[in-house]
Amino acid sequence: MKPALFDHVAPASIADAVAALAGHPGAMVIAGGQSLLPAMNFRLATPPALIDISRIAELKTLTVTDRAVVVGAMVRHRTVELDPAVARAQPLLAAALAHVAHVPIRNRGTVVGSLCHADASAEMPLLLLLTDGHMVVAGPTGRRTIAAADFFRFHLTTSRAADEIALEAHFPVLPAGAGWAFEEVARRSGDFALASVGVIVERAADGTARKVAIAAGGIASRPIRLTEAENALLGTTLNDETVELAAQAAAAAVTAPGDIHASAPCAASWWRRSSARPSPPHATAPPPPDRDRRRPPPARTAPPPQPPGSDRPTEEDGPDDPDPKEDGPRNIR
Ligand SMILES: Cc1cc2nc3c(=O)[nH]c(=O)nc-3n(C[C@H](O)[C@H](O)[C@H](O)COP(=O)(O)OP(=O)(O)OC[C@H]3O[C@@H](n4cnc5c(N)ncnc54)[C@H](O)[C@@H]3O)c2cc1C
Numbered sequence: 001m002k003p004a005l006f007d008h009v010a011p012a013s014i015a016d017a018v019a020a021l022a023g024h025p026g027a028m029v030i031a032g033g034q035s036l037l038p039a040m041n042f043r044l045a046t047p048p049a050l051i052d053i054s055r056i057a058e059l060k061t062l063t064v065t066d067r068a069v070v071v072g073a074m075v076r077h078r079t080v081e082l083d084p085a086v087a088r089a090q091p092l093l094a095a096a097l098a099h100v101a102h103v104p105i106r107n108r109g110t111v112v113g114s115l116c117h118a119d120a121s122a123e124m125p126l127l128l129l130l131t132d133g134h135m136v137v138a139g140p141t142g143r144r145t146i147a148a149a150d151f152f153r154f155h156l157t158t159s160r161a162a163d164e165i166a167l168e169a170h171f172p173v174l175p176a177g178a179g180w181a182f183e184e185v186a187r188r189s190g191d192f193a194l195a196s197v198g199v200i201v202e203r204a205a206d207g208t209a210r211k212v213a214i215a216a217g218g219i220a221s222r223p224i225r226l227t228e229a230e231n232a233l234l235g236t237t238l239n240d241e242t243v244e245l246a247a248q249a250a251a252a253a254v255t256a257p258g259d260i261h262a263s264a265p266c267a268a269s270w271w272r273r274s275s276a277r278p279s280p281p282h283a284t285a286p287p288p289p290d291r292d293r294r295r296p297p298p299a300r301t302a303p304p305p306q307p308p309g310s311d312r313p314t315e316e317d318g319p320d321d322p323d324p325k326e327d328g329p330r331n332i333r
Contacts, residue, residue, distance in 0.1 A: 003040035007049035014138055014167065017053055022140050022163050024049035029165055031073060034101070034109035035117045051165075059167065064089045068133070068170045077106035077114070089173040090131070092198060095182040096123040102190040112166050120155040120256070121192040121218040123184070124169075129223045130198040130215035133171045139164035152222040175211075178202045184217075193218045197226075197250070201238070209233050214246075219254045226250050 007024065011017040021027055027049035030036050039045040053059055059074040064085040071080055080086055081097035100106055100114070100123050114124040115135065128135075128148040135146045137160050151158050160166060174180060184196035195218045202211040212233045214226040228249035236242040 001041050001043060003037070004043060004046040006040075006047055008052060009049060010052040010055050012055050012057075014056060014058055014165070017051055017056060017165055018138055018140060018163075020049075020051045021165060024051070027051050029053055029116070031113035031116075032076065032109040034105050035113065035119075053165065062086070064173075066173065068172050069093060071111045071169045071171070073112040073166055073168060074110060075112070077101075077109050077111055078103065080111055081106065090171050091174060092127055092131070092180050092182055092200070093171060095180075096127050096196075096198065099123055099182075099184050099186070099193065099196070112169050115151070115169055116158060116160060116166050118152055118154075118156055118158045118222070119192065120220065120222050121194070121196070122223075123182075123193070123196060123217065125152050126196055126198055126215050126217040126223040128169060128171065129225060130200060130213050131172045132213070133169060135160070135169055136167045137161075137164040138167050143167070149225075154221050157222075174200065175202050178211075195219050201233070207237050208235050209238055210235075214250070216250065216253065219256050221256070224253065226253050228253065 007027075009020045009024065009027075011020050017029075021029065026047055028036065028045065028047040028051070030050045030052050031054065036045060036050075040047070054074055056074065059072045061070075061072045062075045062079060062083060063070040064083075069080075069086050069090045077097050077100055081094050087094045097106065097111075101109065111124050112135075114122050115128060118125055125148075127133075129152065131148075133148045135148070135151050137144060137146060139161055140163055146159055151160070153159055179201045180199060182196070182198045184193040186193050195216065197214065197216045200211075200213040201209050204210040212230040214229050214233075215223055216226055217223045226246075226249065229246040232246040232249050233242055
């Protein structure tokens with residue numbers, strides 16, 4: 001399929017881009033085109049005009065301050081993934097970006113484009129929510145900031161108005177000494193996640209968790225914070241019992257209906273298992289002697305039985321299929 005006819009406008013400044021969007025009813029912004037162009041080719045989107053922001057120099061900046069990683073709207077996934085200063089300031093970004101599609105897509109796609117696309121399974125929306133980040137958008141009435149908690153409304157739907165352009169995303173830096181983890185389950189490497197989870201834990205001097213953030217993707221109509229699971233861990237030493245309680249709370253948060261990849265009970269079972277699964281500990285600095293455990297230890301429970309007839313892969317199924325023939329445009333959302 002080919003896209004329907006459209007006008008192409010490529011302004012050189014933010015002001016001109018905002019004016020162009022307002023002057024072309026029904027127009028859409030295009031950044032890397034990795035989600036929008038497939039949707040147009042399938043005629044799932046038929047915008048009469050595209051406002052191409054790729055020539056706006058102001059949107060190509062990636063800044064790391066002592067407070068946040070600030071990603072301009074034309075900064076590609078891969079640039080953020082490979083930046084050493086970003087890795088030091090917010091290591092979750094590189095960890096999660098490694099799961100976004102494939103390198104050729106990450107070479108073109110943008111972090112802000114992914115946030116605006118707002119797929120419920122996408123990694124970047126989960127991360128903005130996990131880190132309590134925010135977006136900066138500009139429209140005919142000026143600029144405004146939208147907190148991550150208010151930005152993602154539904155699958156492919158945000159609170160950005162149709163006449164607003166997202167300018168940048170702010171991901172707060174990882175608090176000093178905090179532990180973190182990012183895990184996801186996908187059928188094959190590069191596929192959208194069936195379920196994904198990010199965790200940040202800050203501990204008090206006595207070893208108890210004084211701040212816990214847990215966000216999940218793919219299990220609801222938008223990325224969500226797992227507040228029940230966070231509360232189950234708060235104030236505890238993250239022992240097997242509390243981690244098990246947190247995993248149960250996480251499994252109860254699955255509201256996504258079944259799809260061609262998994263039934264809803266199967267998804268809950270998988271989610272339950274992945275949220276209690278061990279992963280390597282990560283810390284931004286060498287841990288002091290009394291803080292040698294930076295993330296919840298695995299719950300020592302038997303894996304739940306797979307529902308009959310499930311074709312979902314198991315942890316024992318081995319590595320993902322690396323067949324390059326699989327690199328075609330699939331899972332287009
Ligand atoms: C085969 C394949 C596999 C994929 N796998 C994954 C995956 O595993 N995880 C994942 O997260 N994504 C995945 N994707 C999606 C893709 O990585 C991102 O959605 C994409 O990179 C978004 O960025 P973009 O710059 O290409 O956005 P575009 O395609 O240009 O735009 C996407 C949407 O956002 C809007 N938009 C973009 N920028 C702005 C802006 N500055 N202001 C306002 N609106 C804007 C557009 O109007 C459009 O609606 C996959 C895509 C493909 C084709």
